[in-house]
Amino acid sequence: MQWLQTQWQMLPAFMHSTLVIVGLTIVLILSVAYxxxxxxxxxxxxxxxxxxxxxxxxxxxxxxxxxQPFADVIKLLIKEIVIPAKSNKVLFRLAPAIALIPAFATWxxxxxxxxxxxxxxxxxxxxxxxxxxxxxxxxxxAGWASNSKYAFLGAMRSAAQMVAYEIAMGFALVxxxxxxxxxxxxxxxxxxxxxxxxxxxxxLFPLFVVYAIxxxxxxxxxxxxxxxxxxxIVAGFHVEYSGMAFxxxxxxxxANMILIAALxxxxxxxxxxxxLDGYLAADSAIRQVPVLGALLGDGTxxxxxxxxxxxxxxxxxxxxxxxxxxxxxxxxxxxxxxxxTIVWIAVxxxxxxxxxxxxxx
Amino acid sequence: xxxxxxxxxxxxxxxxxxxGVILSRNPVxxxxxxxxxxxxxxxxxxxxxxxxxxxxxxxxxxxAVMVLFLFVVMMLDINLEQLRSGFTRHAWLGALTTGIVIxxxxxxxxxxxxxxxxxxxxxxxxxGYSNTRELGVALFTRYAYPIEIAAILLLVAIxxxxxxxxxxxxxxxVQDINAQVAVRAADRVxxxxxxxxxxx
Numbered sequence: 014m015q016w017l018q019t020q021w022q023m024l025p026a027f028m029h030s031t032l033v034i035v036g037l038t039i040v041l042i043l044s045v046a047y048x049x050x051x052x053x054x055x056x057x058x059x060x061x062x063x064x065x066x067x068x069x070x071x072x073x074x075x076x077x078x079x080x081q082p083f084a085d086v087i088k089l090l091i092k093e094i095v096i097p098a099k100s101n102k103v104l105f106r107l108a109p110a111i112a113l114i115p116a117f118a119t120w121x122x123x124x125x126x127x128x129x130x131x132x133x134x135x136x137x138x139x140x141x142x143x144x145x146x147x148x149x150x151x152x153x154x155a156g157w158a159s160n161s162k163y164a165f166l167g168a169m170r171s172a173a174q175m176v177a178y179e180i181a182m183g184f185a186l187v188x189x190x191x192x193x194x195x196x197x198x199x200x201x202x203x204x205x206x207x208x209x210x211x212x213x214x215x216x217l218f219p220l221f222v223v224y225a226i227x228x229x230x231x232x233x234x235x236x237x238x239x240x241x242x243x244x245x246i247v248a249g250f251h252v253e254y255s256g257m258a259f260x261x262x263x264x265x266x267x268a269n270m271i272l273i274a275a276l277x278x279x280x281x282x283x284x285x286x287x288x289l290d291g292y293l294a295a296d297s298a299i300r301q302v303p304v305l306g307a308l309l310g311d312g313t314x315x316x317x318x319x320x321x322x323x324x325x326x327x328x329x330x331x332x333x334x335x336x337x338x339x340x341x342x343x344x345x346x347x348x349x350x351x352x353x354t355i356v357w358i359a360v361x362x363x364x365x366x367x368x369x370x371x372x373x374x
Numbered sequence: 375x376x377x378x379x380x381x382x383x384x385x386x387x388x389x390x391x392x393x394g395v396i397l398s399r400n401p402v403x404x405x406x407x408x409x410x411x412x413x414x415x416x417x418x419x420x421x422x423x424x425x426x427x428x429x430x431x432x433x434x435x436x437x438a439v440m441v442l443f444l445f446v447v448m449m450l451d452i453n454l455e456q457l458r459s460g461f462t463r464h465a466w467l468g469a470l471t472t473g474i475v476i477x478x479x480x481x482x483x484x485x486x487x488x489x490x491x492x493x494x495x496x497x498x499x500x501x502g503y504s505n506t507r508e509l510g511v512a513l514f515t516r517y518a519y520p521i522e523i524a525a526i527l528l529l530v531a532i533x534x535x536x537x538x539x540x541x542x543x544x545x546x547x548v549q550d551i552n553a554q555v556a557v558r559a560a561d562r563v564x565x566x567x568x569x570x571x572x573x574x
Contacts, residue, residue, distance in 0.1 A: 139433060143433035150409070153444055157444075169449075176441055196506055341551060341554075
């Protein structure tokens with residue numbers, strides 16, 4: 014341990030961030046793999062089924078189902094990638110990469126540990142917004158380059174939906190911005206310091222609800238998955254994709270889910286802050302217990318727990334609700350969510366002005 | 375040194391992408407080249423430490439404007455031959471615009487060499503400097519009225535655009551979504567209790 018620490022300190026600064034980036038990417042990809050398994054298990058339990066329970070890791074007993082993600086990956090890797098004859102070859106190959114890159118690049122500014130993000134950018138929130146809005150290009154290009162009607166319909170739906178919900182999402186984040194007084198994600202987390210009730214979700218509850226709904230819509234997840242809509246337009250924008258190219262879209266969707274869950278945790282649930290922060294003082298007796306004390310304090314484990322719980326909500330939504338109709342999605346985005354955010358921003362302005370709640374100090 | 379290498383690399387990409395916008399035969403490729411243009415300009419702005427402007431450029435132009443642009447370009451079936459036919463007729467206008475732009479750029483460079491540099495160059499900024507904050511302070515104190523007037527103008531433009539396109543055609547079949555959303559199960563489904571019957 015000591016040896017590792019000295020080795021770590023001897024590395025130049027750019028190697029530190031490179032190693033963290035590589036580590037985080039591997040963790041994310043593994044999380045995506047197991048999120049797909051967890052989704053099938055979780056929805057299986059909701060629907061009184063068992064879910065995947067056959068593929069074992071190296072045939073070890075008791076690991077039934079745990080090998081499923083790897084079996085899926087190997088299956089997709091050895092499948093042929095069919096490129097439609099009349100498609101736009103370059104864009105067809107480029108689209109999955111464009112869909113995937115923003116989902117990973119956004120993690121650069123997410124505060125993953127107390128006081129640490131890979132890039133501590135001042136305009137972090139804007140960076141997040143701009144990168145998440147780039148992700149839609151992957152979907153649009155995939156739909157257009159496939160030269161297929163179903164794919165194109167899916168792409169058009171997705172573009173309209175993204176533009177609509179981006180606005181609601183941006184407005185919801187204006188409220189977070191007003192609370193934090195900073196665009197820096199690390200400062201947005203530290204500003205929420207206190208107990209679970211001093212996190213942003215409490216005072217910005219309508220904005221939190223809007224952000225959560227817009228987040229589900231942005232990731233094209235059920236009940237907002239009209240871009241895929243398998244019962245209407247086959248598989249939407251990725252209908253022509255097969256093998257690993259399809260797997261990249263799959264990876265992008267799940268990486269985006271994890272990202273949105275992380276961002277919700279950061280913006281509204283205090284990121285890596287412990288929910289017991291306000292109740293257990295740092296010098297109280299229980300915090301001095303070696304392992305338990307550290308677990309009860311702030312740390313990455315709280316962020317991971319919040320992300321996990323939020324992902325379960327995503328899956329729960331998918332298992333519960335039928336798909337929205339396209340015009341109802343548009344109505345919800347433009348006529349319900351955006352007005353709600355504008356009203357609550359005005360209310361929040363009043364609260365700041367009259368020094369109510371967290372702004373009283 | 376590294377900054378200069380990066381500048382020239384990205385400037386080369388920017389020029390290439392700009393050429394791609396006007397030279398490619400496919401309008402979708404042109405639009406995508408324009409996206410690349412915006413990205414590389416954002417990188418150039420990052421190099422002069424204008425991170426707020428750079429990110430907002432990506433957010434507004436790449437994230438919103440170009441998505442709508444692509445949306446429209448993909449839907450249109452553009453006849454390129456017809457577009458090309460007016461090339462010589464409008465060439466003088468293009469040449470004039472290019473000439474003015476070149477004149478302006480050269481003018482700035484010459485003025486800089488004469489010692490009357492209005493831009494003041496890009497001096498390295500202190501570590502704690504946040505140009506997001508500086509812009510915010512400037513916009514909401516000194517320029518509060520201009521920004522509010524601009525906001526009102528944009529709002530008027532939005533309303534005008536909606537008013538122009540909102541036509542009420544007779545005989546149009548429209549769903550009343552409010553009525554649909556307000557529907558309860560009791561309005562649609564009647565549950566009837568029946569005794570079980572013996573099979574005939």
